[in-house]
Amino acid sequence: MGHPGGLLRCYNKRDDTDRRLFLTVVAMSHKNLLCLFLFLSLRRSELAASSSAGREEFAFNGFLAANLTVDGTAAIVSGGLLQLTNNTKQARGHAFLPRPIHFRATSNTTVFSFSTTFVFGTTLEDPNLGGHGLTFLVSRTRDFAGALGSQYFGLFNQSNNGNSSNHVFAIELDTLFNPELGDIDNNHVGIDINSVISNSSSSAGYFSDGTGSFNSMSLIADRAMQVWVEYDGRGMRLNVTMAPTPMSKPSTPLLSTAVDLATVFLDAMYVGFSASTGSFRTSHYILGWSFKLDGAAEALDYSLLPSIPRTRGHGRSRFLEIGLPLISAALVLIAAGAVVFAVRRRNKYAELQEDWEKEFDPHRFSYKDLFHATHGFREKDLLGAGGFGRVYKGLLPKSKLEIAVKRVSHESRQGMKEFIAEVVSMGRLRHRNLVQLLGYCRRKGELLLVYDYMPNGSLDKFLHDKTRPALPWPERFQIIKGVASGLLYLHEDWEQIVVHRDIKASNVLLDGEMNGRLGDFGLARLYDHGTDPLTTHVMGTMGYLAPELARTRKASTTADVFAFGAFLLEVACGRRPVDLAADSEHPVLLDWVSESWRKGLVLTTADPRLGDEFPAEEVELVLKLGLLCSHPLPAARPSMRRVVQYLEGDLTPPELEPTHLSFTGFVPHSRKSSNGHVSSFPSSSPAVTTDSIVSSSL
Numbered sequence: 001m002g003h004p005g006g007l008l009r010c011y012n013k014r015d016d017t018d019r020r021l022f023l024t025v026v027a028m029s030h031k032n033l034l035c036l037f038l039f040l041s042l043r044r045s046e047l048a049a050s051s052s053a054g055r056e057e058f059a060f061n062g063f064l065a066a067n068l069t070v071d072g073t074a075a076i077v078s079g080g081l082l083q084l085t086n087n088t089k090q091a092r093g094h095a096f097l098p099r100p101i102h103f104r105a106t107s108n109t110t111v112f113s114f115s116t117t118f119v120f121g122t123t124l125e126d127p128n129l130g131g132h133g134l135t136f137l138v139s140r141t142r143d144f145a146g147a148l149g150s151q152y153f154g155l156f157n158q159s160n161n162g163n164s165s166n167h168v169f170a171i172e173l174d175t176l177f178n179p180e181l182g183d184i185d186n187n188h189v190g191i192d193i194n195s196v197i198s199n200s201s202s203s204a205g206y207f208s209d210g211t212g213s214f215n216s217m218s219l220i221a222d223r224a225m226q227v228w229v230e231y232d233g234r235g236m237r238l239n240v241t242m243a244p245t246p247m248s249k250p251s252t253p254l255l256s257t258a259v260d261l262a263t264v265f266l267d268a269m270y271v272g273f274s275a276s277t278g279s280f281r282t283s284h285y286i287l288g289w290s291f292k293l294d295g296a297a298e299a300l301d302y303s304l305l306p307s308i309p310r311t312r313g314h315g316r317s318r319f320l321e322i323g324l325p326l327i328s329a330a331l332v333l334i335a336a337g338a339v340v341f342a343v344r345r346r347n348k349y350a351e352l353q354e355d356w357e358k359e360f361d362p363h364r365f366s367y368k369d370l371f372h373a374t375h376g377f378r379e380k381d382l383l384g385a386g387g388f389g390r391v392y393k394g395l396l397p398k399s400k401l402e403i404a405v406k407r408v409s410h411e412s413r414q415g416m417k418e419f420i421a422e423v424v425s426m427g428r429l430r431h432r433n434l435v436q437l438l439g440y441c442r443r444k445g446e447l448l449l450v451y452d453y454m455p456n457g458s459l460d461k462f463l464h465d466k467t468r469p470a471l472p473w474p475e476r477f478q479i480i481k482g483v484a485s486g487l488l489y490l491h492e493d494w495e496q497i498v499v500h501r502d503i504k505a506s507n508v509l510l511d512g513e514m515n516g517r518l519g520d521f522g523l524a525r526l527y528d529h530g531t532d533p534l535t536t537h538v539m540g541t542m543g544y545l546a547p548e549l550a551r552t553r554k555a556s557t558t559a560d561v562f563a564f565g566a567f568l569l570e571v572a573c574g575r576r577p578v579d580l581a582a583d584s585e586h587p588v589l590l591d592w593v594s595e596s597w598r599k600g601l602v603l604t605t606a607d608p609r610l611g612d613e614f615p616a617e618e619v620e621l622v623l624k625l626g627l628l629c630s631h632p633l634p635a636a637r638p639s640m641r642r643v644v645q646y647l648e649g650d651l652t653p654p655e656l657e658p659t660h661l662s663f664t665g666f667v668p669h670s671r672k673s674s675n676g677h678v679s680s681f682p683s684s685s686p687a688v689t690t691d692s693i694v695s696s697s698l
């Protein structure tokens, strides 16, 4: 026991009232004083429990060492607080001194005078809503199992409320207004005898000693308050006084009522507290309590009282202890989510933009806009998959402009700058027979080209899809003239010469009025760039490739004219230039038409789906022009200006020379790729010059 640590443990088991002594002892730290300490503390314990001939008294400044009987939610909690309700709804709790107190001498009917005082506090989850309250009570029994909580404070139930057999006397501190039980307001002190309907009650508060003015107090305020209950057994008067802690007892009581407790009190009665909650989470605490029979209860030592949990109301404390961390965690999660979302979004809409592209900004579309315009490039919006990529239909949200978006996969960045420059310059091409290029967008490994939307799709489908009705001749002729006019514009009428390089029926698109429009010009060029010069190959479509391309690979307007010739034959005959189907009698259309021409039977090659009703001269003109344009020698082919003049009837085409009719059809030594394009590889001449589709103007 000589060690201070032992003292400390010893102290902890004792009443709080000994703290001062302990501190003194520690301060003096002298062995001789230990005896004094032990003596004094023993004496105090004795005093606290003394009961000499009905003169019972006790004092608890905190309940650490108190031996109370508790039930329900009541408990002695940290620091020695007596907690009656524990911040739960519909709770009730009781705490009693375990032993009964004898309020009268056995042979006498007079009830002893007594006085008691206690300090209480309340904490609320919601700063303004609490309930129901607590009581100090004197009762025949400690068993309140059958009682209700809420407005009954754990004292009575509907059936026994008001019964004189209850033998319950209580001082209620009521914080809810129950008019059916005679409550005067939601913040009052009442004297209850066998019933929660008070004998007498008053709004909570106190009268100032000097002025006598009334100061109201909120029973659910976040502070400790003290109540004094004094009964004069001879005068049969009960005084109840209250004040905020720490304040000495006001001399004017809040309630002063004539009551004869003799009818209520039996010989032995239990003293204690009860409290109850209803729909609001509330904690009711008793901090200290003293009692004395036939005398004044010992004053409480405020410095020894435990404190009410510090924060204003459990609401806030819960908010700080649970809510705040939860909210912080939620915020962190939200922030993390936002980052992930932003990153995914950024990746989703990521574009590739280099410094040199700044000047092309006006022609650039944001990927996000294109993504939304095409509903995320959904399959339903797929218009077709061509030689260079997939084409999607879209609707620009702001302008409500219908567009076609071509996604061209392109890994190489080499040559991209020139290509974009060309794309942009081609965006300046304006002709009613060209599909208008509106702009572009670049992503990693991908180029997106934005065109005007052509509602009727490609001519290819009208010619070769046998499930569709046949395209009548006037429309075919109209389309042919349109395409010729568009090609003439590219070759001669614009500020620069533009070689299309991939003329074919599937690159002829039809607008709402069935006008033919050339699309995809210049795209073949993309595939020339960035490839190893040794493997540079000519891109084009089998049957449309001019024979000289296999040797020179030099794109030229005359090669375009050759392809246009193949196109003319295709439109007039309704057959592809090369049909490699095994059962095909005439695999090469050009051979068949020229042979038929020689035999004077050229009209037999006309598309059977045209029927018999077609102007023979026009069909013959188209077939003849097809053969003229397909001349094996580039120089012998007519220019597009001439072609247009022949088609318009402004000039009569020349007669076909025998050379036209003697050459054998050209099928390049080729590899057919899955998309119908062929790549012709030069066998010699590795020195390849990269030609440009846009050559300087004359």
Ligand SMILES: *[C@@H]1O[C@H](CO)[C@@H](O)[C@H](O)[C@H]1NC(C)=O
Residues within 6 Å of the ligand: 072, 073, 074, 086, 087, 088
């Ligand atoms: C309140 O007390 C009751 C009864 O002792 C217990 O079941 C409950 O868990 C307690 N609630 C809190 C919040 O402490």
Ligand SMILES: *[C@@H]1O[C@H](CO)[C@@H](O)[C@H](O)[C@H]1NC(C)=O
Residues within 6 Å of the ligand: 067, 068, 098, 099
């Ligand atoms: C506390 O009170 C109970 C009930 O009266 C009693 O049995 C018990 O011995 C007491 N304990 C102490 C430590 O006084």
Ligand SMILES: *[C@@H]1O[C@H](CO)[C@@H](O)[C@H](O)[C@H]1NC(C)=O
Residues within 6 Å of the ligand: 143, 144, 145, 146, 147, 156, 157, 159, 160
């Ligand atoms: C009311 O309380 C009394 C005393 O606790 C009990 O005997 C009785 O059964 C209770 N009545 C009801 C209806 O709960």
